[in-house]
Amino acid sequence: MPSRRRGASTMKDSKRSSSVFRSLFSYTRPHLWTFLLVFCCTLLAIAADLAQPYLVKIAIDDNIRIGKNDYHSLLMICIVYLAMSIGSFVFTYLQNNLLQFAGQSIIARIRKDLFTHISKLSMSFFDRMPSGSLITNVSSDTETLNQFFSQVLLSVVRDGLTLISIIVIMFQLDVRLTLYCLILLPIIALIAISFRSYMRKTYQNSRTALSRLIAFAAENLAGMSLIQSFHQEKEQQNRFTDRNQVYFRANLREIRTNVFFNRSFDMLSSLSVAFVAWLGGIAVFDKAIEFGVLYAFITYIRQFFQPISTITQQWNTLQSTIVSVNRIWNLFSVQPEVEDAEEPRNVELSRMRGKVDFNRIQFGYAEGSTVLHDLDLHIEPGEMIGIVGTTGAGKSSLISMLCRFYDVRKGSVTIDGIDIRELPQQRLHRLVGLVQQEPYLYSGSIVDNVRMFDETISREQVIRACKFVGADALIGRMKDGYDTQLSERGSGLSAGEKQLISFARIIVFQPKILILDEATANLDSYTEQLIQRALHVVSENRTTLVIAHRLSTVMQADRIIVMSGGRIVEQGTHSQLLEQQGYYEQLYRHSRGLVELGAG
Numbered sequence: 001m002p003s004r005r006r007g008a009s010t011m012k013d014s015k016r017s018s019s020v021f022r023s024l025f026s027y028t029r030p031h032l033w034t035f036l037l038v039f040c041c042t043l044l045a046i047a048a049d050l051a052q053p054y055l056v057k058i059a060i061d062d063n064i065r066i067g068k069n070d071y072h073s074l075l076m077i078c079i080v081y082l083a084m085s086i087g088s089f090v091f092t093y094l095q096n097n098l099l100q101f102a103g104q105s106i107i108a109r110i111r112k113d114l115f116t117h118i119s120k121l122s123m124s125f126f127d128r129m130p131s132g133s134l135i136t137n138v139s140s141d142t143e144t145l146n147q148f149f150s151q152v153l154l155s156v157v158r159d160g161l162t163l164i165s166i167i168v169i170m171f172q173l174d175v176r177l178t179l180y181c182l183i184l185l186p187i188i189a190l191i192a193i194s195f196r197s198y199m200r201k202t203y204q205n206s207r208t209a210l211s212r213l214i215a216f217a218a219e220n221l222a223g224m225s226l227i228q229s230f231h232q233e234k235e236q237q238n239r240f241t242d243r244n245q246v247y248f249r250a251n252l253r254e255i256r257t258n259v260f261f262n263r264s265f266d267m268l269s270s271l272s273v274a275f276v277a278w279l280g281g282i283a284v285f286d287k288a289i290e291f292g293v294l295y296a297f298i299t300y301i302r303q304f305f306q307p308i309s310t311i312t313q314q315w316n317t318l319q320s321t322i323v324s325v326n327r328i329w330n331l332f333s334v335q336p337e338v339e340d341a342e343e344p345r346n347v348e349l350s351r352m353r354g355k356v357d358f359n360r361i362q363f364g365y366a367e368g369s370t371v372l373h374d375l376d377l378h379i380e381p382g383e384m385i386g387i388v389g390t391t392g393a394g395k396s397s398l399i400s401m402l403c404r405f406y407d408v409r410k411g412s413v414t415i416d417g418i419d420i421r422e423l424p425q426q427r428l429h430r431l432v433g434l435v436q437q438e439p440y441l442y443s444g445s446i447v448d449n450v451r452m453f454d455e456t457i458s459r460e461q462v463i464r465a466c467k468f469v470g471a472d473a474l475i476g477r478m479k480d481g482y483d484t485q486l487s488e489r490g491s492g493l494s495a496g497e498k499q500l501i502s503f504a505r506i507i508v509f510q511p512k513i514l515i516l517d518e519a520t521a522n523l524d525s526y527t528e529q530l531i532q533r534a535l536h537v538v539s540e541n542r543t544t545l546v547i548a549h550r551l552s553t554v555m556q557a558d559r560i561i562v563m564s565g566g567r568i569v570e571q572g573t574h575s576q577l578l579e580q581q582g583y584y585e586q587l588y589r590h591s592r593g594l595v596e597l598g599a600g
């Protein structure tokens with residue numbers, strides 16, 4: 001029964017939308033007084049606006065036409081008219097500013113909460129969610145919400161009230177003429193409704209074309225080095241031009257539709273003025289109404305179309321607000337898969353020794369697939385473990401278990417006998433330090449990058465750490481030394497330089513357990529020596545796990561773990577493993593170019 005199903009899903013959608021909007025309004029609660037003030041300002045601004053034609057009507061009918069030559073009253077009316085204009089200006093100014101203040105404060109709060117929420121989510125979430133889409137959530141979706149407060153809400157209140165007030169005043173001026181004018185209402189509604197859906201389509205088309213264009217540009221900028229090295233500039237320019245053209249055309253169509261809609265309303269407005277002038281003119285000839293009434297009527301009928309046109313146009317913004325709010329609340333409703341225990345164990349970090357045990361763990365990223373099989377590994381405090389294995393063997397997955405980026409499916413990971421699920425994650429991450437293959441540097445100074453923006457760590461501590469790992473000389477050569485500002489992702493620094501800075505981070509944060517993921521891959525031999533020395537320094541008195549493709553990196557390790565297909569297949573020192581003449585020995589010989597892996 002498709003129709004019944006559609007009905008049910010529509011009900012579900014509308015229930016969801018209403019609950020989403022309820023959550024949105026919970027953000028508005030602290031600003032209720034501001035909104036009340038905005039409402040009062042709006043009322044006063046509308047009153048001041050609408051009083052003006054009425055004042056002219058009084059001037060015409062009660063002063064000018066009768067020929068009383070009552071200069072005093074006329075002057076008073078002019079002064080009140082002027083006061084109304086100033087009042088309208090002041091109240092509209094206040095209304096706009098207050099509303100913008102409340103709207104921007106709400107959006108800033110939502111943006112902050114959203115960022116905080118996202119940063120607490122588990123790695124499995126980031127595996128599923130492309131970062132481009134998250135950027136859209138944090139930036140443009142919240143901006144659309146802002147439009148809701150600054151445009152839609154304002155329009156509904158201001159234009160809705162204006163419309164009602166105009167109708168009331170028109171009825172008060174002349175019932176018959178008002179009723180004639182209201183005949184136009186169905187025509188207006190028909191035009192508004194038919195334009196509304198067309199405008200929505202053109203709006204959506206142009207938004208889609210724009211986001212495709214942005215996504216394409218972002219992807220290309222990120223991969224520019226690859227494009228240039230493959231001489232693909234021309235091809236990419238052509239592809240960009242195609243997308244640019246699509247957006248250009250979609251945008252023009254949207255603008256054309258808007259202009260056509262606005263002009264149609266203007267025409268309708270002129271038509272109704274002609275209509276009122278004709279009917280009202282006859283009524284004035286017949287002395288059924290006064291001339292001033294006709295003047296006020298014509299002015300009001302002109303003002304009548306403006307709010308309808310604005311409200312109709314806000315419909316699009318309201319639609320995109322609903323989409324954005326839904327997207328934002330979808331994100332808010334995602335719960336982290338890895339969570340702190342209800343009553344986490346509070347351990348003294350300085351007392352931890354760094355004994356690590358993987359107790360028969362099993363893990364897989366997706367249901368039905370297993371990446372780590374019943375893996376058992378016990379590491380003594382201060383021991384240096386090298387982890388080797390071919391691509392996809394499960395090395396990084398094993399490390400992710402210790403960092404608790406994911407939770408094990410079976411078994412447990414313990415540090416000094418404590419299950420890491422019982423530790424607060426914040427403590428765990430102070431206990432376990434990770435240096436990735438491509439260390440991530442943020443835009444900011446070197447000092448801030450080393451202390452990860454933690455102001456409790458002093459500049460002196462940072463400098464000491466950099467000296468300790470041998471990064472001091474390199475930083476000294478930079479333009480502003482430790483205050484050198486790094487750009488996004490630390491571009492401008494070599495891989496080795498980034499690596500040294502990330503080692504300094506480790507020294508500053510003093511984790512008891514250190515993980516190095518391919519830290520010395522892709523380095524020239526001089527930098528590698530530098531890094532090896534730094535590695536030696538930082539791993540002292542720390543339990544260290546080093547993942548390496550190049551066996552030379554881990555030959556000095558206390559123990560080498562050889563992984564294959566998510567299992568530990570061999571372990572021992574370099575010489576013990578060579579003696580065994582097993583898988584490690586094959587890897588070793590392969591790495592020295594003696595045999596092909598798997599041959600024989």
Ligand SMILES: Nc1ncnc2c1ncn2[C@@H]1O[C@H](COP(=O)(O)OP(=O)(O)OP(=O)(O)O)[C@@H](O)[C@H]1O
Pocket residue numbers: 127365366371389390391392393394395396397398
């Ligand atoms: N985020 C993920 N989502 C789904 N599957 C993943 C994810 N990360 C890794 N895998 C899969 O898990 C298996 C083990 O991958 P893992 O990255 O742990 O291997 P690795 O030994 O570290 O490999 P490499 O040396 O290439 O980094 C692979 O089959 C891989 O495709």
